[in-house]
Amino acid sequence: MAKRLHLVFGGELVDPSRTEFKDVDAIDIVGMFPDYDSAHSAWKDAAQRTVDNAHMRYFIAHIHRLRDEATPASATEELG
Template sequence: MEETESKQTLYLVMGGRVTDPRAVTFADPEGIHVAGVFSSYDAAVDAWRANAQRTVDDAEMKYVVVHLHKLLDPSA
């Protein structure tokens, strides 16, 4: 019997000061805040929203959700 392995999805939520609010170039990559790694997109969005709302008054702060599973397996 052949066992089928389900694909794991992982999402990274991170943020920091950007050089241009319209882009995702971080001014201080070593100072990026990692909010966490999440196994569901909904949990990642919740963490993103909480952090983005906390820094809403600072236009140079940006948080993003990174699809780690796409980086780990680009063929998927």
């Protein structure tokens, strides 16, 4: 069975009501995870560490949704 990769990352936002990062060079890459459950656990840990900063947000990106394994080129190449 193929792994369904998930990326957990976060950083400080310009405005907590939007998803624009204040400094993209300071984005915290928590890691890549082989399933949603482990990604969610890592997301939760990261979010709890920064709970006192209302501008900090962490996200789970479903990397497996960016690729179509049935075609030779990834979806990211097609979008570029």
